[in-house]
């Protein structure tokens with residue numbers, strides 16, 4: 353029997369991407385006893401009851417069908433009302449809003465809707481693992497732009513400018529940032545907006561952590577002057593409402609791009625699950641106070657973990673958003689992969705090596721503080737113990 357070489361038969365784009373470095377460590381940790389995981393970027397809260405109940409109630413009433421491809425009208429109206437209220441930003445619920453299966457799908461179809469083979473996408477790094485992979489899968493070329501710890505991991509227009517070529521088509525930003533916890537101020541983003549305008553770029557702005565901003569005002573990139581026309585705004589319910597498993601997000605973009613994305617969505621997903629959409633309506637109608645409580649708790653944990661790392665003497669930038677902290681581990685003399693492996697084996701603490709988030713993440717580790725204060729304190733003790741032994 354002829355043996356098929358499946359590796360050769362896979363699409364070159366799939367062969368060009370590596371499996372996510374986050375999952376690898378998570379899978380190893382799952383097989384060990386007594387591990388404290390600061391590895392996964394997922395809220396430890398269960399979705400607030402009022403949101404879960406709306407889904408249960410929907411099922412009781414027999415809501416089990418497809419919805420409109422763009423998503424339920426009630427949900428699109430709530431999303432439009434939310435942006436009007438919060439940012440005085442107007443979006444047409446029928447033409448400019450598309451409900452997706454998480455931000456993950458929105459990111460994928462946004463890139464597929466706009467990229468031609470070889471188009472370049474500027475991606476400030478360190479960044480979420482999917483940005484470069486989805487760019488490659490869509491036929492584009494990811495162009496990393498290193499953000500520096502000295503600049504609190506904010507990217508500047510000058511740094512972006514240095515990477516522009518005649519193939520640059522898209523700028524893909526994600527602030528508050530996974531994995532660094534960096535935020536961009538209004539002034540920072542206005543400079544980026546000028547840069548996008550100057551080079552006539554499409555901006556994909558992933559604002560999934562927008563509500564998890566602890567210092568300064570959250571900024572919606574699409575709501576900046578003249579940016580609505582060129583921005584594909586991505587957001588969702590996973591993080592702020594503790595709804596990762598529901599798989600619901602959305603994209604707000606101008607009519608033409610939104611119609612193009614809806615076409616891809618209609619042939620691939622058809623629609624987001626109806627139960628998740630009903631829950632998302634409830635999140636926007638009555639979830640605010642529960643969200644605020646969770647955000648206040650993340651903020652407490654943020655200060656605990658930041659103080660802990662400082663006391664240990666690890667060089668660490670103070671995160672201002674999301675639920676990650678990104679200390680440098682260069683002083684240990686270990687590279688980030690070895691550090692993560694050794695601390696998992698010796699102290700049973702799961703962290704993610706910074707290089708999983710791009711070259712510029714090397715020498716750092718990502719710790720998620722979306723876990724209880726008890727576990728954070730215990731993890732800090734174990735990390736300190738590890739460092740003490742190495743420093744001896």
Ligand code: PLP
Pocket residue numbers: 393453454455456457480526530558560588589590596599600601
């Ligand atoms: N964007 C960022 C920056 C993320 O960190 C994540 C998940 O970790 C996602 C998007 C995916 O979100 P969703 O659950 O809405 O697909």
